[in-house]
Amino acid sequence: MSPLDPRAEFSHDELQLATRNHGLPLEALRYDVTPPGLHYLLIHWDIPAVDPGSWTLEVGGEVERPRSLSLADIRARPAVTSQVTFECAGNGRAQLSPRPISQPWLVEAVGSAEWTGTPLRGVLEEAGVRDDAVEILFSGLDHGIENGVEQDYERSLEVADAMRDDVLLAYEMNGQPLLPQHGYPARLIVPGWYGMAHVKWLARVTALREPFRGYQQSTAYMLLESENDPGVPVTRMLPRSLMVPPGMPDFMSRERFLDRQPCVIEGRAWSGYGSITSVDVSTDGGETWDPAALGPPMGPWAWRSWSWEWEVPSPGRHALCSRAADDAGNEQPTEVRWNLKGYANNVVQRVPVTVR
Ligand SMILES: Nc1nc2c(c(=O)[nH]1)N[C@H]1C(S)=C(S)[C@@H](COP(=O)(O)O)O[C@H]1N2
Ligand SMILES: [Mo]
Numbered sequence: 001m002s003p004l005d006p007r008a009e010f011s012h013d014e015l016q017l018a019t020r021n022h023g024l025p026l027e028a029l030r031y032d033v034t035p036p037g038l039h040y041l042l043i044h045w046d047i048p049a050v051d052p053g054s055w056t057l058e059v060g061g062e063v064e065r066p067r068s069l070s071l072a073d074i075r076a077r078p079a080v081t082s083q084v085t086f087e088c089a090g091n092g093r094a095q096l097s098p099r100p101i102s103q104p105w106l107v108e109a110v111g112s113a114e115w116t117g118t119p120l121r122g123v124l125e126e127a128g129v130r131d132d133a134v135e136i137l138f139s140g141l142d143h144g145i146e147n148g149v150e151q152d153y154e155r156s157l158e159v160a161d162a163m164r165d166d167v168l169l170a171y172e173m174n175g176q177p178l179l180p181q182h183g184y185p186a187r188l189i190v191p192g193w194y195g196m197a198h199v200k201w202l203a204r205v206t207a208l209r210e211p212f213r214g215y216q217q218s219t220a221y222m223l224l225e226s227e228n229d230p231g232v233p234v235t236r237m238l239p240r241s242l243m244v245p246p247g248m249p250d251f252m253s254r255e256r257f258l259d260r261q262p263c264v265i266e267g268r269a270w271s272g273y274g275s276i277t278s279v280d281v282s283t284d285g286g287e288t289w290d291p292a293a294l295g296p297p298m299g300p301w302a303w304r305s306w307s308w309e310w311e312v313p314s315p316g317r318h319a320l321c322s323r324a325a326d327d328a329g330n331e332q333p334t335e336v337r338w339n340l341k342g343y344a345n346n347v348v349q350r351v352p353v354t355v356r
Helices: 012-020 026-030 071-075 120-127 215-219
Strands: 056-061 067-070 080-087 110-119 135-146 149-158 168-173 187-189 202-208 240-243 256-258 263-270 276-282 304-310 316-326 349-355
Touching (some): 026 240, 026 263, 056 120, 067 071, 067 120, 071 168, 080 168, 080 263, 110 120, 110 263, 120 168, 120 202, 240 316, 240 349, 263 276, 263 316
Parallel strands (some): 056 202
Antiparallel strands (some): 135 149, 135 202, 168 187, 240 263, 263 304, 276 316, 316 349
16 A cells, blocks of 8 residues: 555544544445434544533623523424534545544544424524624533634534524434534534534524634545645535445445445435535446436425446446536536645445455
């Protein structure tokens, strides 16, 4: 293996992150709704200790009527349930070369759950966000150090984004209270955006007069070509499709083995920019493409199923690929688009299979 091979020389630090933050086992793409233990996980520091009895959400800053809401207060508010698919902005990072050192996701940092919560908008309207507020800041209970900077996990949204009807203060996942690892007692859900926006273990919601420039907003989650690039913030998810790996795997390489008979290749596709309009499948590594059939939509922010019948798998090795496009005109690239921190790499997935 050459040192430039992205598989070479994963560090112990990356291994520690990879064991804490697990991906979706790709066979779980079969479920319309991801069972909670199979949803991917990304926790920057530790899962914080939370005392549900004394926990409150502090709504303050540039508002007329600051609020302190208990979990019971939030649960008593109007509730909405929606299926929302989101993935980590670093999904695909481990395929880049040279590889940015962080959580080394291949393609599996995704999940699609039914989130129940109260629309943030109602809470903000009752608090009365002042006209001079430009952003709403969301602060988590978790605290740690990243690149030498000690911090709470904090992210902001512009007021208009925070006021979207579908942004939720969520307290249930798939009909159950949030699990500790997914943000108990309450988290933010920002449909369409990469995972970093969905702040877990919420402690404070603060209206700001100036744009937030904290670490997770302005240093992390920026698309940068080089160290000197001012960069572009990472926001919505580019389209991606993934397939349920067909056949059976080898334990170590996870290479797939298939019998020589017709089979259905199926998977899921999603985009944070709009609806999925097409998924194409290739059995020759992207030389030729054939359209897959799309399943019924499961809501504006949920992934869409797709399937394609492989009628005559010929013996030998094949590289199966799938490529999604959305109605905003985005399509998955066939070549990796490198960036300094390894975000938003939505290159088409390649699944090597051997037909026997
Ligand atoms: N408070 C807090 N919120 C957080 C994080 C975190 O470390 N702390 N990680 C973010 C990132 S980077 C992602 S990808 C998603 C992951 O959500 P999940 O673990 O529920 O899948 O949570 C986001 N919210
Ligand atoms: Mo993430």
